[in-house]
Amino acid sequence: MTKDVIALTEGVPDPWSVAAALLAGGPEPGVRTTGRGAVLQLCDRDGVPLVSVESPLEVRVPGEAERLLGVPLGDGIGWWTEIRAATGVPGAERLAGAVATRLTGLLGGAVWPPDVSTEDGLVDVSDVTATEPPELPAVDVVTERAAVILQDRPLVAMTSRLSEALRTSADTDRGLQIVTPGGSRLSLPTRTLLTGPPTRWVVRDERCGYYDGLSGAVLHWRDGSFAPAADARGETLVADAFREVGHTGERQLVVAFRTALPATEDLVLGGGVEAAWRALTGGPPAGWGAAEPAGLPWSREELTSLARRRSPRPTWLVVVGAADRPGIATLRVDRAPEGVAEEVTLALGYGPGERPPVDALPELADALASRSGLRSLLCQLRPARSDLSVPPWYEAPPVPLAFALGPEGVRDIGLARAARPPLAGSPLRVGPGGRPGLYYPLGDGSSHGDGWSALDRLTRHLRGAAPVTA
Incomplete structure (x- = not known):
């Protein structure tokens, strides 16, 4: 099985320090770049890759490295460098550990996992026997x-x-x-x-x-x-x-929504996901990134700048919360007929005895409808791990708590019809007073069958007038 080694360093892994770390294999191996220059590969005399070193990532979000590796790390860790041993190559794992050891020796820090670290950071590459590389460099x-x-x-x-x-x-x-x-x-x-x-x-x-x-x-x-x-x-x-699954009493609150705003020069993205975090946790997200670890401190302006550079291609991002409240979201930004669309799925974890902030969901729907161009919102509760990771065993499906339509959706369906769903209670008006959206409570999350039955009746009622995406 492939062995990924991570050098977690205090100092910046600049080109000189990475080059010095690659010399852990001795002076004879060759070095080449791949992945549009983002990956350095240490090769044998025949040019076959033995170890690949990814571009270093700065991690300025407290707790993000611990979330992904499951071990506590020192406060000084600021850079994450992935070092991958070639698949099925005897000795390649030891060579990857040597490169990581040399890098952390130069810059300070730690090697993960600790058991691959070498004492002096040196391995003779002539002892490593390579095979032909795979057709796609990123896979095994x-x-x-x-x-x-x-x-x-x-x-x-x-x-x-x-x-x-x-x-x-x-x-x-x-x-x-x-x-x-x-x-x-x-x-x-x-x-x-x-x-x-x-x-x-x-x-x-x-x-x-x-x-x-x-x-x-x-x-x-x-x-x-x-x-x-x-x-x-x-x-x-x-x-x-x-x-083989046991119930621990842990739960996840999951909110998925779509917003769209006109593509103006002064548009700043990320308002919807920040509004959701503030409504449900009391504060903004902690960080974001284009991959994990999400190492950049939360900044809507920097997020917008990245999406503008990638436009008209879509942008997919990860957003994370503070270490004391497990929270993670995916955000997809894309062009749409309405302007710029953002699709968000946010999950928050709660331990046994903790009460998810279900009462804050109408406030969230109102904030999204008022300022973020809400199109639709679905809120669900599920019995699942509070750390938000996905185990390889059965987890019960989520139970719908509420659904919301933004002002545009209500206008297309017609307020008279949208405000009279076949549900026990009446919807709440959210957003602008003269052009409201509607928030539909579907239950308290205790009954799987009742929640999905209510959502099915609602969507059938709304789709009878106009296409609606839940």
Whole structure:
């Protein structure tokens, strides 16, 4: 399995320090760049990559490195450098550890995981036997149908490498398949981008071999990709490990919404996700980034600048909260007929006995409808881990709490019809008084069947007049 090593340094990993770290393999190996210059590769005499060093990321958000690695780190850690050993190359993991050790020795800091650190930061590269590199540099195994990444981390985050692998596999009409041990979990951003077969989370299991960590289907390697196995009757087998679930009393509050505002010169993005954070936690987000770790302190202006540079291409971002209140969101910015659209999915975690701020949801809908161009909002509650990671076993689906339509949606349907849904209670008016949106309570989250039944009746009623996206 691929070994990813991370150098967590106090000083800036400038080109000179990275070059010195690469000399941990001795003076003979060659160095080349790939990934549009974002990755340095240490190669053997034949030019075959042994170790890849990603561009360093500055992490200025307290607790972000600890969230992803699960270990406490010193306050001085400011830079995150991924160092990846080549797949199936004997000695490559030791070489990656040597590079990380040399880098942290020069700049201060720590190597993760600690057990790959070498005493002096030196390895003779002539002891490392290489094989031919894969067709796609960001992945470990490539077939006509799948791009496979092997990950041995406690939490598989949407790093720049994984994001690049997802992009390149899609560009080549392949499914991305991430293979992990049974003890690994996914971060919420990684989960949101694994959108279905042939893209999969493949979990190794001693009893059945492999299974899908999101559906539980037992998987076999067939025709160049992992695919579900069936029994004699043709029914998909479900792994025992996926069924073994216990209820801890932890919950997640999930809000997903879409906003759109005119594309003016003075438009500043991120207002909706900040409004959601303030309404539900009392403060703004802590940080953001184009991948995990989300190392930049929260700034709507910097976020807007990045999206402008990437336009007209869409921009996908991660937003994180403070360490004392687990919170993470994905934000997608794209052009739309209405101007600039932002699609947000925000999850907040709560431990046993904690009460999610359900009473603040109408206030949130009002803020989004008044200032952020709300189109639609769906609020849900689910029994799931408070740290917001995704385990490889069954988790109950969310229960709808409320749905909201922005002023534009209410106008298209007609206020008379939209204000009289087939529900027990009446909707609340939100947003501008003369051009309101509507907030529809659907229940208290205690009954799965009642919540979804209410949402189904509501959306059928609204769609009877005009197309509505929930």
